Amino acid sequence: MNIVVAIKHIPSIADDLPVKGNNVDFDSVDFVLNEFDEQSIEQAVLVKEAVGGTVTVVGVDLIGELDNVLHLALAKGADKAVKVTADEPGADSHQQAKWLAEAIKGMSPDIVFAGVQASNDLDGQIGPMIAAYLDMPYIGGVSSVEAAEGTAIVTKEFAGGNAGKYSVSLPIVVGVQAAPKPPRYAPVSKVRQVAQTATIEKISPSADGAGAGLSMKKMAPPVVTGHAEMFTGSSKEVAAKIVELLKSKGLA
């Protein structure tokens, strides 16, 4: 089975997010792999382990540091790594989807996995747009995939803890909410070994603009307006205070 994972490199929020002008200060922020993409790599490797095949991970190299992420993916069980060398830290999800779709097109995939969304823009567009560019169906919010020849059983999450099972025919683009198992750990020695031996295929981005056509007017951290009030005292006193508060708000 030919499995492709489209990933996204995004600014880390482990540090305070630095703002410069009307966007993130990309020069002073670390980039990390989108959390949902970690899930989707795990899901891809699980499918490969179940039915065989190859996993190709493809991403857009926005700041020239995508190799680390690709090495990690290879150490976790991916077989090939491809990067679109864009060097455009601010490229939006529409633009990235276009580049990713162009890279994937020649791979004739059976399944394309993409994280259902990313924490930097939260617009969940990469998956559906890749599907549109490749003229493939899309199913998002997925928490489990069992693939077979030409078909797959896909579990999709709904609100209220409900889940739906779909039988889909391949090829398909799947937006991964979570893998059925927590993403595996890749020991550093293995990642380092991969880094020394692996070759990463480079693709130049097409010049076609495909951005969302939106431009940012202002970016600012939220204004802190108040602090949480902590009730102290014995459990009885705290309970009394809570009751009092609820009453004062007209809730009890």
Add this chain to the structure above:
Amino acid sequence: MLTTIEKVIFILLALVSAGFTIHGIKTIVDSVRKGRPTPELKNVPSSLLKAGVAVLFQRTIFKARKVLSTIHLGLFFGLITYAFVNLVDVLEGFIPGFELIYGGRNFAFTFLPAGIINAFNLIADLMSGALLFSIAVMMMRRFVVKDKRLNYRENVLLNPKVKAGAHQKDSATVGLFVVMHVAARLLGQAYRLDTGADPFMPIASFLNSIFGASQTGLHIAWWVSIAWVLYILPYITRSKHTHFTVGPVNLGLAKQNPHGQLDPAVPLKVVNGNHYDPGAKFLHDLSWKRVLDSYACVQCNRCQDVCPANFYGRPLSPSALEVNKRYLIKEATFGSHPDRLLLPLTETVISPEAIWSCTTCYACVRVCPVGNEPMADIIDIRRRMLIDGAEIDSGVQNALQSLATNGNWMSKGKRLRGRWAKEMEFPVKNATEEPVENLWFVGDTASFDERVIPNTKMVARIFNQAGLDFGIMYQNESNAGNDVRRVGEEGLFEQLVEQNMQAFGKAQFKQIVTTDPHSFNTLKNEYPQFGGKFEVKHYTVTLLKLFEEGKLTVKNKLSHYKVTFHDPCYLGRYNGGFTAPRKLLELLGVDFHEMPRNCENSFCCGAGGGQIWMGKVAPGERPAENRIREALTTFEKNSSDKKQLFIVTCPKDMVMYSDAVKTTGNEGKIEVRDIIQLVAEAVGVEMPIEAEPAPSPA
């Protein structure tokens, strides 16, 4: 004494016995030799000699269980005496007239003075009594009183044979041997005394007064006594009683490197061009010394007594690990299961859950009288599990992932590491930008944990007030990797070492000061292997020096505090840092009370070896909770109205014990404080009015 036919029978039996014994020994030697190389042992004859002296004085066993250890003296010296006694008895059987040495009468071998003969008889006689008494006590303890410490928890993985009580049978067999052998021999001596009592054989003389003298009786007793020996020698090579001979040897071959330096994941010395994967999956992935450990172990379970994981009800028993290893080899060599050696150790020797329960506190290694290092096995197994992609606790995984990307386990950005320093009322130097005398390696918990940061700032204030020239490395510092290495992530450890060595390379400093004992341990003991040439001090030593040099003076004596002190494993047991904190407390004038488990015998807080990262918390009384109760009991014995403080010198302890005070419902009775808080109060640090914590990204 023996007839010709008897002599022939004896020689035949002795040959059979020797054959089985030699086969037994050879099997052990072969198994041990299959293990991997250990780090090079230097000056082996002198270490063996030292171990011999330690064993002769039974020094190592007295680290715990003083009463039983005294009983063990009877066994030890009794059996040594009997080795000579048996030799003399055999000679008696073969050399006519030799029996006359007994009683020192008509001695045929005139070159030995009667005094020596009498002394030999007296020692043999008294030691027979000591041996019978000791073995009786030990057997009573095991089979009548049923000392619980000899048992394993239900959840501990045990070899099926052990589970079925094979080790009990083993103890019974050897116990019975000692009783029968010694009793037969004593009775023989009694039968021998045909001219009445011998003052140099009091016990035999007493028995003689009951049973009288009998040449036939002597003859039969001789055979019973010696036949047992012929049976027991080969038996011992197939039982836990290899302890008798392997114990002292193993002690002599024990780890020579610092306690705090782990053996490498892959042997540095390659034998016959062997390729080694890191760590251990199968028995013979362990070093030969780890295999030998299993033959030295007699399952006294002292290690289990002091194991915080075992206390916590986790399925870990260091002793079970050793006995399982030995039974695994036994089944493969003497039994019919060589295939079991091809099963992972996590199925045959120790369960994965037990593997991940170890806090690497070193208590098991410290207490072991025969120099075993079960903790080393555990870390080697962890190492391979990580390489093989075994599923690991999600909390540990998150910590490791964060360590790989952020250099700290708390998923904080690198640049946030020095934030506390930027909030100080005076500038804290960046050691990577300007030279400092003391490079303060702060550590993750002290840098990031909101509960600990006030103490970190206090250390800075005291250093500043004392005029100590110090700086920190801000975002250039990475986790030192002590616990990363002990979780088994050797590659990540090496990466962290490289990052820190790079940072140290940028800095100019005379020495490193740490607040975290874990960082202290690896910087001091493991970084030298990676080119780290620097002196490392724990802040308790630095503070003490500042007092001694008069740069800090106690203005207010703190006699209103009743205080106890917890030795952190990685400062105390690993690195012997017992005195500096105690001297500091003495200087500060507190009312100090030592807990029963102190110094070498300190009880782990339960956080080490990656336990603090674990996402899952097991039910049961946690080690830290037990420790708080121990402190309170100590205080109760010295009751007064003073405020009761539990003093720590490790940021992790601050977190662990503050929690434990809450979860045991002892808030108000006891308070956990870092020693720096007491120092600050005693020297009178002017506290700035703490600003409201800065609201996150403003």
